[in-house]
Amino acid sequence: MxxxxxxxxxxxxxxxxxxxxxxxxxxxxxxxxxxxxxxxxxxxxxxxxxxxxxxSLDASTQGTQTTPAEAYQFARGERIGVQPWNADGTAQRSLQLARPLDFAxxxxxxELIGEVEMCNNPDVSGHNSWQCRFYRAWPRGAFYLFNYMAAMRASHLGLCGEDGALCRDAALAPWQEMRDAAEAYxxxxxxxxxxxxxxxxxxxxxxxxxxxxxxxxxxxxxxxxxxxxxxxxxxxxxxxxxxxxxxxxxxxxxxxxxxxxxxxxxxxxxxxxxxxxxxxxxxxxxxxxxxxxxxxxxxxxxxxxxxxxxxxxxxxxxxxxxxxxxxxxxxxxxxxxxxxxxxxxxxxxxxxxxxxxxxxxxxxxxxxxxxxxxxxxxxxxxxxxxxxxxxxxxxxxxxxxxxxxxxxxxxxxxxxxxxxxxxxxxxxxxxxxxxxxxxxSGPRIVSRLFAGFDLQPELCAAPDMATQGYAQGVPMGSELGPAPVGASLTLLLAAQQDAGVAAQPGLPLQKIQVVKGWLDATGERHEQVYDVAGDPEPQGSVDTRSCATAGTGHASLCTVWRDPDFDPAQRAFYYSRVIENPSCRWSQRLCVAGGVDCSRPETVGEGFEGCCAAEHRPVVQERAWSSPVWYQPATL
Known part of the structure; x- marks a missing residue:
């Protein structure tokens, strides 16, 4: 068999x-x-x-026509049309990743796969229901109505029949298409x-x-x-x-x-x-x-x-x-x-x-x-x-x-x-x-974390750092403990900046931080953020008028950090946060490209009003967050 x-x-x-x-x-x-x-x-x-x-209903009702197969093509680095769409089904704009992904x-x-298929495919029973006619006539209204019923009421609309069988039947073909695309790519x-x-x-x-x-x-x-x-x-x-x-x-x-x-x-x-x-x-x-x-x-x-x-x-x-x-x-x-x-x-x-x-x-x-x-x-x-x-x-x-x-x-x-x-x-x-x-948060920053007891600073220079990290400790996402008598909890932390591509190089790193949370003897919760490698304050800068970056930073960082406040009797977790140098946020980049100068109202064209809004954030510091490691003390 x-x-x-x-x-x-x-x-x-x-x-x-x-x-x-x-x-x-x-x-x-x-x-x-x-x-x-x-x-x-x-x-x-x-x-x-x-x-x-x-x-997805919230994609289809706003005009997205990308198929599962096309999504995987895009992830592999192929150019696809993304939005918006012409009457003949072609995209006015297309997009291509500078670097393919490894997985997707x-x-x-x-909840609404069947309804979306039913309302878009004339060969499916229910295509001419009032709900589907509403979907096609006023997609944005259907976005709210269908989602309200499915996500907040846990219910189908009437087009699915009393037991929902019509929509389950309609969902079979698109679910099979999703499976087939994943298998094929x-x-x-x-x-x-x-x-x-x-x-x-x-x-x-x-x-x-x-x-x-x-x-x-x-x-x-x-x-x-x-x-x-x-x-x-x-x-x-x-x-x-x-x-x-x-x-x-x-x-x-x-x-x-x-x-x-x-x-x-x-x-x-x-x-x-x-x-x-x-x-x-x-x-x-x-x-x-x-x-x-x-x-x-x-x-x-x-x-x-x-x-x-x-x-x-x-x-x-x-x-x-x-x-x-x-x-x-x-x-x-x-x-x-x-x-x-x-x-x-x-x-x-x-x-x-x-x-x-x-x-x-x-x-x-x-x-x-x-x-x-x-x-x-x-x-x-x-x-x-x-x-x-x-x-x-x-x-x-x-x-x-x-x-x-x-x-x-x-x-x-x-x-x-x-x-x-x-x-x-x-x-x-x-x-x-x-x-x-x-x-x-987007960049391909490489971040690694191992936790152990009395890991040594020499590990950062070791050619087999990772091998020793696994042998002497545990990686991110793991549990550790209890501590041997007299031992201290130590973390091996390493990071590399996003290498980028020729047309869009990655930015240097500013620092690695460790975030610790723990319970004291009374059960009260505490947290502390430690700067453990790099520069406490940015040595790099960004000119928001041109989005040009300047200054210094780090291509890579590595340290073995010893918790100065370690108590072997306290439950705790630790995770790392790797911070990149400042750069222009997406909105500021478009504001600069659009010639917006908020001191001159005549430069704020239609669609760019947000550039001068109080809530606009022109600068971003991209980052990477590790999974925590959890320290478990001995059970009393």
Whole structure:
């Protein structure tokens, strides 16, 4: 039976590859074979796990026509049309990455795949329903109506039939197309040049706060459910985890999934609530299941950063102000952001408290970043070539120059970086499960962290630094402890600037910081930020009138840092933050290109009004955040 199963998989794979015009050699590599670049010490692979195409309602209703296959073509470095679109279906503008990604995943919304297909395909039953006529006549109105019903009411509209069967049937073809595209563009040759994952977004909003509950589901292999499990099917995170464990991870079919919560900065405190969806307190079973199913969270994307909150008098860490949004919920309810509404640093501290109470930390998350592009443009993170990302921002059809292509509060998004032996699904998925990953705000900064006891400064100069790091300590995302008697916790931290390309070189680094959170003997939570390598203040500068950069910085940084306040009896976590020299933000670059001088109102043309708005941020310091390491003291 096993041989029959393998034969069917090969035949299916060959058929898909032939359909999309790719070489059958892409299916040659077997899961247990090594890529040409295999290295036991691991290397960083850069990718994007949050990508929407024409099958997401919030992309389709604003004119995005990019297919899943085209999204993967773009990620591999091919030029595609992105937006806006002419009547004949051709794009007025196109885009191409300066450097291909190593991996990507199309993550269209599960909840409305069937409705989008039904309303766009005349051959599907329900195409002429009033809901689909409304969708085609007033796409922006349909954006709000359909999303409200699916994400806030966990319900289909009437076009799906009483039990939703019509929309489930309509979803089969686009879900198969997503799977086929991922299978076809996954490079299985020994070059392992590009890896794809099959996945989707589970999209819910918590009533009555309007808090974002969105999560991306990532599958290890081509063995996936017949249809994605949506928020309509499972209106709560525990219901989603149960469904994935029952129908996938524990099914014996070879299916395996993990879940990544995203942009928790807009969750109104609901993404990491301290009670179950039914209001009951968290328990050890909940904590253990969450730790199994959600090893990573998204720390940065198009809709802001979720590391930490900044407000004068609330925190002394001014770098927390980076890409902070002016609200705390995705529904745009009129509530100001608060320090405890989904920011990860506070959540990691709550996890230490929960572990003391439950014996298991439900919030032991590593981090990645991604774009959340709604143009089918994975990895389009350049500040100098930002076209907007659609979705909740400026609709793609309206993002036409001249002027700013998106709302000032949004940004080009970030990248997921995974430390793995090779660029294959198995190796990358394993690394995600063990949390050996980090996120950047866009640049391809290389960041590494090992934790141990009494690591020595000589490691920075060692040719086998990584080998010794694994032998003497643990990498980012791991647990460490308890400490030997008399030992101190030490971190080996290394970073390299983005190498860039000839036309767009990377910027030097300013510094590496360590962020520590811990519980004292009374259970009170504390945090501290340490500058551990580089320059406390920027030695580089940027002229916002021309966006030219100047000054000095560091191509690479490395240090072995000893925690001066280490107490072997205290639970703690540590993560690194690598800071780049200042540069012009995307909005300022376009303002300069548009000839805007805010002291001369006559230079502020239509579409450039945001250049002179009070909330405009002309300068950005890009960065990379590591996954934490957690120190666990001896159990009393």
């Amino acid at each position: 096993l041989h029959i199963h393998i034969a069917r998989r090969v035949i299916k794979g060959l058929a898909v590859v032939g359909l999309l015009g790719l070489s059958p050699q892409l299916l040659a590599l077997q899961p247990d074979e090594r890529c040409d670049h295999f290295t036991p010490e691991k290397r960083p692979f850069f990718g994007d796990l949050h990508v929407h195409t024409r099958y 995943m199309v993550s269209d919304h599960a 996954n490079d299985r040759s020994s070059a392992c040049a590009f890896t794809t994952f099959i996945g989707y977004e589970w999209t819910g909003v918590a009533p009555p706060t309007g808090g974002n509950l969105h999560r991306n589901v990532v599958f290890r292999s081509g063995e996936v459910p017949e249809l994605p499990v949506s928020y309509i099917d499972t209106p709560g995170e525990t219901l989603l985890w149960d469904a994935l464990e029952t129908g996938c991870n524990d099914s014996g079919s070879g299916c395996e999934a993990l879940v990544i919560p995203h942009n928790s900065n807009l969750s109104a405190g609901q993404m990491f609530a301290l009670q179950r969806p039914d209001g009951s307190p968290l328990d050890a079973d909940y904590a253990a299941q969450r730790q199994r199913m959600e090893p990573l969270v998204e720390i940065m994307q198009h809709k802001g950063a979720s590391e930490c909150f900044y407000a004068p008098g609330v925190t002394r860490d001014e770098l927390c102000a980076f890409e902070q949004l002016p609200r705390d919920n995705i529904a745009r309810f009129n509530t100001p952001p608060k320090p405890d509404t989904g920011f990860l640093r506070d959540t990691w501290q709550q996890g230490l408290s929960q572990q003391e109470q439950l014996g298991v930390n439900p919030f032991r998350f590593g981090v990645i970043a991604s774009t959340d592009t709604h143009l089918g443009a994975p990895g389009a993170v350049s500040e100098s070539r930002f076209l907007g990302h659609g979705g909740d921002g400026v609709p793609a059809l309206k993002a036409v120059p001249p002027g700013l292509p998106d709302k000032l509060e949004y940004n080009p998004g970030g990248l997921a970086v995974i430390w793995a032996e090779q660029n294959t699904r198995d190796a990358l998925f394993d690394a995600m499960q063990r949390r050996e990953a980090y996120g950047t």
